[in-house]
Amino acid sequence: MLKQMSKLASLFLLLLVSFIYTDKVFSEVKKNDPLMQEVISYKQQHDEKPLEPKIRDNEMILGLSGLYVDEEESYENMKDDDSFNENKIVYKEELPKKSITNNYDYYITKGNAKNNKVSIIFKVDSNKNLNNLIKKIKQDNVKINLFIDGAYLEKNVEKAFDLTDLNSEIYNLGYNGKYDKTMIKVTNNLIESITLKNSNLCLNESKDDNQKEICKNKKMHTITPTVINPTITELKEKLSKGLMISYDLEDYDFSNFKLMINTIESRGYEIVGLSELIKE
Incomplete structure (x- = not known):
């Protein structure tokens, strides 16, 4: 044997x-x-x-995948x-060694610095100026990112559909001005039912760590634009690759909208959605 x-x-x-x-x-x-x-x-x-x-402390400028x-x-x-x-x-x-895939610890301040792309953000929590924005988006055929407050969105779903039809991107601004452990999911579900896309970004201009933690627990990346409510002069000075430009819709002067677009595009930058900018 x-x-x-x-x-x-x-x-x-x-x-x-x-x-x-x-x-x-x-x-x-x-x-x-x-x-x-x-x-x-x-x-x-x-x-x-x-x-x-x-990476600097808790801030990140995105890298770019290799091929x-x-x-x-x-x-x-x-x-x-x-x-x-x-x-x-x-x-x-x-992917970069330090990828944002399954990493939600950082405040993302810019997209990667290789491509000539920027994103424009408007924060929406009321009807004020929203019709003006819709009109301008139609006229200029430009891609805009809307962070919409959940309390407002619940009562104005038709506006969100109008914006989605215009190829705008819609994201979660929180509920009554802040991200809440319970309501963040409710607002995400509403946004996703409208856009048929993942609601995967939080806007945190004040770098509130508690708010970032709530978003992290929902596997949402936190963005922190470095250019907020700029004048045209400030915009010219700060334009750079991967820039995110944030505006309060209620206070925005729409007489500058076309000039804003021309200022960006005349310098060779492409205006894109955050889904494209926040991508390795």
Whole structure:
């Protein structure tokens, strides 16, 4: 019995060694294949490393994901034709080491500093100036981000639908001016039923740690714009990549709306939604 088991073990070991050797031979052949060499050469020229975020105390300026060529999948895509085809290159994403994925500890002050993109935010807790905003969004076809108070939203759902139809993005401003452990979920559910998108951002201009903790517990990132209610002159001075610009809708002077848009776009910046700006 022991002799038979010993023979089986020896046979298994022989097969294992044979498999490892065969696999090694195939790997070496593939590595030296001219097609694989082309893929590797392309990879060396086109891989982009992730851009790490800038962190200072509890504040973060977002990083940016890297992009690398998956040489194995790219090779498999091309080997039937036995010729290199750039269109069949397979890319994979690589997140920064300090990613915001499942990390809600920081006040995000800017998007990444690589792309010429900025976001405009309006805080909404009443009807004052809202019709003016809707009119301007229609006229200028610009993407605006609205943080809407839950107490107001409950009574004015139709306004939220109007804004969603205009391709604006809607987020949670809290309930009666603050984020509440219970009502944050109620408002999120209402927003998500209107927009059919996740309500995943909190606005915290005062850097209130208790409010951030409530948002963190709901897996919501907290943003803290550094440019709040700027004049046109201040906007010109502070424009930069990844900037978030926040305005109180009630106090906004809409005679400056077109000038605000022109000031941003004339300097080569694209106005985008926060879903695009707050993205690694």
